[in-house]
Amino acid sequence: MKFLVCISNVPDTTTKISFTPDNKEFNKAGVQFVINPWDEYALTRAIELKEANAGSTVTVLNVGEADTEPNIRKALAIGADDAIRVNAAPQDAFFVAEQIAAVAKDGGYDVILMGKESIDYNGFQVHGMVGELLGIPTVAPAMKLDMAGTTATLEREIEGGKEIVEVSAPFVASCQQPMCEPRIPNMRGIMTARTKPLKVVPAVGDAARTQVAEFALPPKKQGVKLIDAANAGELIKLLRNEAKVI
Amino acid sequence: MSVLVVVECAEGEVKKSSLEVATYGAQVAAMLGTTATAIAVGEATEANLAKLGEQGIAKVLYDAEPRLKDFVNNAYTKLIATAAEQEGAQVLVLANSNIGASVGSRLSVRLKASLATNVVELPKTDGGQFVVKRGAFSGKAFSDVVLSGDRKIIAVKKNSLEAKHDAGKTAEVVAFAAQLADADFADAPKQVVMQEQTGGVLLPEAELVVSGGRGMKGPENWHLIEELAQALHAGTACSKPVSDVDWRPHHEHVGQTGITISPNLYIACGISGAIQHLAGVNSSKVIVVINKDPEAPFFKAADYGIVGDVFDVLPKLTAAVKELN
Numbered sequence: 105m106k107f108l109v110c111i112s113n114v115p116d117t118t119t120k121i122s123f124t125p126d127n128k129e130f131n132k133a134g135v136q137f138v139i140n141p142w143d144e145y146a147l148t149r150a151i152e153l154k155e156a157n158a159g160s161t162v163t164v165l166n167v168g169e170a171d172t173e174p175n176i177r178k179a180l181a182i183g184a185d186d187a188i189r190v191n192a193a194p195q196d197a198f199f200v201a202e203q204i205a206a207v208a209k210d211g212g213y214d215v216i217l218m219g220k221e222s223i224d225y226n227g228f229q230v231h232g233m234v235g236e237l238l239g240i241p242t243v244a245p246a247m248k249l250d251m252a253g254t255t256a257t258l259e260r261e262i263e264g265g266k267e268i269v270e271v272s273a274p275f276v277a278s279c280q281q282p283m284c285e286p287r288i289p290n291m292r293g294i295m296t297a298r299t300k301p302l303k304v305v306p307a308v309g310d311a312a313r314t315q316v317a318e319f320a321l322p323p324k325k326q327g328v329k330l331i332d333a334a335n336a337g338e339l340i341k342l343l344r345n346e347a348k349v350i
Numbered sequence: 351m352s353v354l355v356v357v358e359c360a361e362g363e364v365k366k367s368s369l370e371v372a373t374y375g376a377q378v379a380a381m382l383g384t385t386a387t388a389i390a391v392g393e394a395t396e397a398n399l400a401k402l403g404e405q406g407i408a409k410v411l412y413d414a415e416p417r418l419k420d421f422v423n424n425a426y427t428k429l430i431a432t433a434a435e436q437e438g439a440q441v442l443v444l445a446n447s448n449i450g451a452s453v454g455s456r457l458s459v460r461l462k463a464s465l466a467t468n469v470v471e472l473p474k475t476d477g478g479q480f481v482v483k484r485g486a487f488s489g490k491a492f493s494d495v496v497l498s499g500d501r502k503i504i505a506v507k508k509n510s511l512e513a514k515h516d517a518g519k520t521a522e523v524v525a526f527a528a529q530l531a532d533a534d535f536a537d538a539p540k541q542v543v544m545q546e547q548t549g550g551v552l553l554p555e556a557e558l559v560v561s562g563g564r565g566m567k568g569p570e571n572w573h574l575i576e577e578l579a580q581a582l583h584a585g586t587a588c589s590k591p592v593s594d595v596d597w598r599p600h601h602e603h604v605g606q607t608g609i610t611i612s613p614n615l616y617i618a619c620g621i622s623g624a625i626q627h628l629a630g631v632n633s634s635k636v637i638v639v640i641n642k643d644p645e646a647p648f649f650k651a652a653d654y655g656i657v658g659d660v661f662d663v664l665p666k667l668t669a670a671v672k673e674l675n
């Protein structure tokens with residue numbers, strides 16, 4: 105089984121978000137980038153399934169510029185066998201999906217795993233687009249993934265419950281908790297990652313279909329109104345008469 | 351040229367988020383000088399579909415194929431794409447739900463459309479551009495996105511606008527057959543398992559939410575959260591560590607790596623207000639924080655706060671709500 109795990113490079117979850125003065129770009133100054141937390145589920149589950157199925161391989165793929173390589177190396181240290189970086193700044197979800205679909209088609213991957221969504225763009229888009237571009241099913245978001253031969257059984261989260269879905273490879277799945285316990289690199293992994301292959305390939309495909317015109321921060325709060333705990337019931341009156349939400 | 355709205359139904363009812371989507375679609379249609387048609391998916395009744403007229407929908411297409419009752423990605427994609435072609439839809443509007451966003455991304459490729467998910471406002475169309483505002487950076491920011499293609503698909507974040515109710519207006523319900531083949535149902539679910547929700551309120555759709563963190567000390571105390579939620583007809587949520595240790599099911603986990611919600615009211619009980627938690631809830635219209643530590647960071651993001659012990663405060667709040675009702 106050939107697994108392809110797509111990882112995006114995102115600001116650490118503790119990042120305070122700010123933008124360039126014209127609000128056109130994210131301000132990267134001083135920001136630490138990490139593997140998108142959802143993609144860690146995809147990566148770890150692929151490695152677990154590889155370990156359970158002799159002869160399998162895990163390739164990580166990132167669409168990004170050279171500054172993403174530390175996180176690609178981190179994925180190799182966690183246990184992927186090799187890596188591909190499509191050398192381009194990700195313009196929009198469709199652009200990224202086209203790159204991933206091209207790599208997937210070329211390499212004949214059986215299982216393409218992604219995260220539920222990227223925590224910077226929050227698209228929940230790339231996995232569906234890749235499935236459609238390749239004409240194969242996408243199961244999103246998956247909470248569980250088991251494989252028997254080329255048949256996969258997945259639990260897909262739906263609002264208020266879950267669905268059990270069975271698909272055969274090739275397919276795309278986007279992963280989320282509680283699929284597995286994401287692994288962190290160990291010393292041996294970090295050492296071997298240095299010599300694992302990382303191939304850089306040029307971008308293909310059309311132009312992006314969406315452009316960000318401007319970013320904005322949420323409006324600031326007015327400040328908190330404190331109610332004495334002894335008079336807690338007062339809060340309920342304020343919520344009805346002042347805030348008018350109940 | 352028209353606007354096509356995807357309406358999700360379950361157990362005969364149109365979902366609340368789909369009433370919002372129908373309202374959104376009808377308003378976009380009015381902006382573009384055209385009408386809004388809906389395509390219904392899931393288990394629907396004709397009477398409830400006709401009521402979509404209240405949200406401004408002129409016509410509703412419904413394919414009564416029984417296998418469409420549950421979500422099937424490929425079949426739904428084909429159904430909606432067929433309807434979009436038939437109606438000459440220029441703009442397609444769906445809910446930013448697991449179903450809506452899943453088919454939306456497939457449809458954007460099939461229909462060669464520009465897609466924006468997580469959209470929070472009506473589009474701006476001045477200057478010949480079509481611009482939508484969407485949530486980005488997990489609730490920490492917004493972005494205005496230009497949809498440059500001839501066709502546009504918009505997935506609207508839940509609770510971003512209020513559904514309109516023009517009582518008495520009805521939509522025409524028209525049978526629709528997308529001629530689906532067995533192969534379109536290859537990814538049909540083998541089984542659907544629904545979970546019991548507190549008071550029957552689904553968290554992603556809830557207008558009011560009561561949420562608990564590690565300060566609740568253990569699952570045996572969650573009845574305090576549930577009793578307040580029930581009195582308010584609210585949904586229940588929790589912080590990540592709470593679902594990590596299985597005090598609560600993980601689908602209740604809100605935050606940067608859980609779900610993001612924007613209810614009218616979010617009551618946080620014994621939650622410190624870590625940046626990753628705030629990301630999931632800071633677009634709530636009103637935030638109430640109950641925490642015994644006056645220095646808890648959550649107070650900075652709150653509209654109302656009580657510095658106190660949740661075990662003392664929560665029963666008082668529940669009693670006050672019951673008194674009010």
Ligand SMILES: Cc1cc2nc3c(=O)[nH]c(=O)nc-3n(C[C@H](O)[C@H](O)[C@H](O)COP(=O)(O)OP(=O)(O)OC[C@H]3O[C@@H](n4cnc5c(N)ncnc54)[C@H](O)[C@@H]3O)c2cc1C
Binds near residue numbers: 603623624646
């Ligand atoms: C990559 C990453 C992603 C993350 N994603 C998320 C996410 O999506 N969602 C999320 O929630 N967290 C997330 N976290 C975790 C986050 O950083 C915090 O650890 C977490 O939100 C803390 O949960 P808590 O507030 O319930 O617990 P704590 O931080 O332990 O806070 C408990 C609070 O309860 C108060 N308290 C205690 N007893 C009482 C009492 N009797 N009465 C009143 N108040 C009391 C305390 O004063 C304290 O403020 C993430 C972390 C990382 C690293």
Ligand SMILES: Nc1ncnc2c1ncn2[C@@H]1O[C@H](COP(=O)(O)O)[C@@H](O)[C@H]1O
Binds near residue numbers: 110112194227
């Ligand atoms: N630049 C990228 N390179 C590789 N994979 C990506 C990239 N951007 C997004 N993905 C994958 O697509 C998933 C969904 O992203 P999104 O549609 O942006 O929310 C992510 O969890 C990643 O697995």
